[in-house]
């Protein structure tokens with residue numbers, strides 16, 4: 220059995236490895252010059268940055284976590300999460316509802332009052348099913364937490380009206396705050412939220428791409444880079460996959476590339492499927508990497524809901540993940556900015572973006588002065604976040620049904636078109652491989 224795996228990101232190399240371990244013949248076809256996709260990293264001038272935004276290794280899924288940790292072997296650093304929300308010049312411990320004691324008194328009152336009102340409404344059965352993500356936020360956390368943090372932060376990262384986003388994805392991903400934690404937070408007793416992430420790991424050397432490289436090692440000679448798939452056809456019992464120069468025959472095809480890249484590769488796609496595919500919404504990502512002389516605060520990453528401080532929604536400090544990702548006497552900062560085609564930020568030059576981030580960081584007091592910056596680089600990832608708009612479930616069903624009717628399997632974040640983290644990509648590959656008999 221020969222398998223063609225479209226795309227050499229985390230999902231592609233993981234499924235290739237697992238099928239190879241079962242004795243199958245695999246060919247991974249990756250358009251870029253290297254594997255990794257969103258999990259690529261770049262090392263320059265002694266700094267290593269993740270190109271698709273800051274990544275850490277954590278999971279509730281013990282099997283997926285053991286796999287990620289296992290492939291790294293000795294090349295792994297373990298750190299305790301120290302994450303904050305930057306709010307009115309203060310560092311509020313994250314998750315926000317666990318750090319309420321750090322708020323100004325009026326805001327603390329608004330958050331607790333709103334939370335209790337939401338709780339009472341819930342207990343009395345007065346809460347209708349939420350019609351949108353915004354309603355879900357307000358019903359679950361109350362108006363105070365919504366207005367201070369969750370609404371402005373989510374508006375900043377999604378750049379999409381929260382009234383027009385669905386709620387089907389939030390349960391589990393944004394946990395409901397336990398009442399006890401909120402009461403403790405209000406009176407100043409520290410608690411740990413999102414406990415499964417409280418300790419995380421990260422490759423000591425090579426950034427997050429080191430993990431993808433370690434997964435890919437046993438299948439290295441079956442990976443083709445620089446192969447941009449532009450056609451997938453069926454002929455007889457086989458698939459013919461091509462990049463316009465060379466055709467590869469396979470018995471089965473697994474696609475891990477975005478649906479927006481796959482659909483144009485297929486012949487005779489009905490108009491309604493093409494329309495459903497173009498209606499699927501997503502955000503792209505700008506990552507601004509800065510190497511600096513000196514130190515950074517002992518923070519893992521920081522959420523920045525305030526719009527006036529800058530376009531970035533999150534700032535991370537990779538040199539706090541591993542000592543080996545910045546040269547001696549230096550530290551690193553990675554700012555993430557989401558965007559869609561046509562947004563003003565999409566047309567900013569690299570220089571403008573770096574200046575924008577540096578001036579925001581100086582205003583926040585994170586950088587003492589622009590002169591401390593010794594390295595900068597801007598990366599762009601076209602596919603970063605799936606946006607769950609109100610039409611998502613209808614559109615994704617149409618597209619998936621069509622692709623699956625052609626016998627093509629879909630794995631991965633933008634092939635499934637779901638908000639999947641690395642552990643979920645690995646879990647899906649494990650579950651898929653489990654069902655495939657050994658060759």
Ligand SMILES: Cc1cc2nc3c(=O)[nH]c(=O)nc-3n(C[C@H](O)[C@H](O)[C@H](O)COP(=O)(O)OP(=O)(O)OC[C@H]3O[C@@H](n4cnc5c(N)ncnc54)[C@H](O)[C@@H]3O)c2cc1C
Pocket residue numbers: 225226227228229230231248249250251254255256257258271272273274275276277446447448449475476477480504555602603604630631632633634639640641642644
């Ligand atoms: C800002 C950000 C932070 C994140 N942080 C974390 C984190 O801390 N922890 C965590 O667990 N997860 C995190 N994630 C999620 C993680 O990045 C993804 O789950 C994972 O990288 C998805 O891998 P994938 O292989 O499914 O998709 P991708 O990485 O998108 O891979 C798809 C591959 O297909 C290739 N391709 C596309 N078109 C073609 C074509 N026509 N022919 C051939 N190849 C093609 C692409 O080049 C790419 O290599 C984060 C994501 C983002 C955006």
